[in-house]
Amino acid sequence: MEKYDLVVRGKMVREDQVTLGQIGVKDGKIAVIESPDAVLVADKVLDFANAYVFPGTIDVHVHCFSNPNEGFIPTSMSAAAGGITTFLDMPYDLPNPISNVEIFEKKVKQLEQEAVVDICLWGTISKTNGTDQIVPLAEAGAVAFKMSTFETDAYRFPRIPDPEIIKAMELIKETGLRAAFHSENDEIIVDMIEEYKQANKVYPKAHNETRPPVTETSAVLKLMEFAYWTGVKLHIVHVSHPRTIDLINAFKAQGVQVTSETCYPYLLLDVNALDQFGPKAKNNPPLREPEEVAGLWKHLQDGNIELISSDHAPWGAEHKNPGNDNIFKAASGLPGVEIMTPLMFAATVAKGTMTPVQFAKVMAQHPAEVFQIPGKGKIAVGYDADFAVIDPDQTWVIDETRFRSHSKMSPFHGQEVKGKVIQTIVRGTTVYDGEEVTVEPGFGSFVPGSAYKGAAVGGRNH
Ligand SMILES: [Zn+2]
Structure with missing residues (x-):
């Protein structure tokens, strides 16, 4: 049986429908999309229950x-x-x-x-x-x-x-x-x-x-x-x-x-x-x-x-x-x-x-x-396992003083927001766990545009 690096469970928002299900991730990509009752073996399982798993x-x-x-x-x-x-x-x-x-x-x-x-x-x-x-x-x-x-x-x-x-x-x-x-x-x-x-x-x-x-x-x-x-x-x-x-x-x-x-x-x-x-x-x-x-x-x-x-x-x-x-x-x-x-x-x-x-x-x-970025933007097999998980039931308040950006001036400061990002996943790795950023600088990759001639200018493969 195929073993995945990660299985993500939740309300998957796909191109044409929202379904409860599971996403099997292998080598940073979406390898399989299954119903909730399928048996997927993985090193790690993230179960978001009724939260939305958006691209x-x-x-x-x-x-x-x-x-x-x-x-x-x-x-x-x-x-x-x-x-x-x-x-x-x-x-x-x-x-x-x-x-x-x-x-x-x-x-x-x-x-x-x-x-x-x-x-x-x-x-x-x-x-x-x-x-x-x-x-x-x-x-x-x-x-x-x-x-x-x-x-x-x-x-x-x-x-x-x-x-x-x-x-x-x-x-x-x-x-x-x-x-x-x-x-x-x-x-x-x-x-x-x-x-x-x-x-x-x-x-x-x-x-x-x-x-x-x-x-x-x-x-x-x-x-x-x-x-x-x-x-x-x-x-x-x-x-x-x-x-x-x-x-x-x-x-x-x-x-x-x-x-x-x-x-x-x-x-x-x-x-x-x-x-x-x-x-x-x-x-x-x-x-x-x-x-x-x-x-x-x-x-x-x-x-x-x-x-x-x-x-x-x-x-x-x-x-x-x-x-x-x-x-x-x-x-x-x-x-x-x-x-x-x-x-x-x-x-x-x-x-x-x-x-x-x-x-x-x-x-x-x-x-x-x-912008012709292949392999991103959708929850579909073969696409990068990039997800924004939003819990629709959590309410939180925007605090500009806590922005990670140096810019801490927002007209939205103090506003109550229904729906919270509880996890951000890039190529199968959690980069934000709902509280903290969980990877080091350098984890992110350069994504070249569609006219990129990689081999001619130095061979970066993404
Ligand atoms: Zn601008």
Whole structure:
């Protein structure tokens, strides 16, 4: 009789159904899926009874290094505690963005020494004359390319000029990877912020008022038209407004390959959080009006938004509260990897507004499919044994001071959450036991993108 390394029992959330059963794991992969009464022999059995065994969350939008105090260790420990088994780390690192192979490969080495969960790496291009690095970065294992139409920093996070975007899209299309964009209209926003500052309108909600919905929708519209003519696979990150999804649907109907994500704060908060929490609730694009949030939910439930991400941005108090009341001086972004999965579970499955199967699709399966990550995102034979186990009956309270990330500033602090991550398993190994992270930095692996030419650049096998 076959002996497994591990057997996991519980309410398995599979691609099309939820069933009580058992998963036999061998060499880090799902070897067999059986009914509860089958006899499976294993070195170790984890029986989660009536708790849900979800495919581990795949968070496609994480920034480990935009704050140099953070890095892979705190973020990936925080991710493990939040049910995330794989994340895609953004390329806007300090001091250098991931815009050439040398920097990319250095980051891969660091990842393999420090990661607690599995990680894919985004690549990017420099503002001008950088597109020659696209094919080499794809072959070195970049999972996709992130660019921006808004300039956060001319070197680290630049606004890419239109001719460079077209060139980049043509090259990215050849790699088969996805071109993803932070989509906001730089000119309108810069102009409006200047006007507001002149008038000394620097209160928290001014952040929302200077980034009206048209700044998102007009940027997305341009990119989709570029994708129509270049044929690239396009992805719009952190969509904040339902009108953006209306436009995406119109272009999808014309055959443009465009996917989108929204982030948990756009679903769970609205613009009033800026009044309530100030810089803690500042992100880009900004939080929207309550009726716009409702529109985003409608699109999510109708299946028009492929996935949910955290956009984890690990700013500390020194960046979020720079010691004055000027919202424009506070850093943009919220920590998220540790709380996104349970918060979204509480807002959907626990309330009956989404089935566990739908939840697994937006949190794990679609991220793997959109970003072409083989062997992850589903509970199916042959897939990696990556699980997020959630007990739907446990209630707990978010405490930002206990985040494993250096960023301990969350507008969700003090919130009661129904549904708790009681175990996170990566390739058959428990990385979080419900209380503590249980593996050392270096356990996590680099997961190369689908254009990876492993043999040519040094032979990593995953
Ligand atoms: Zn981001």
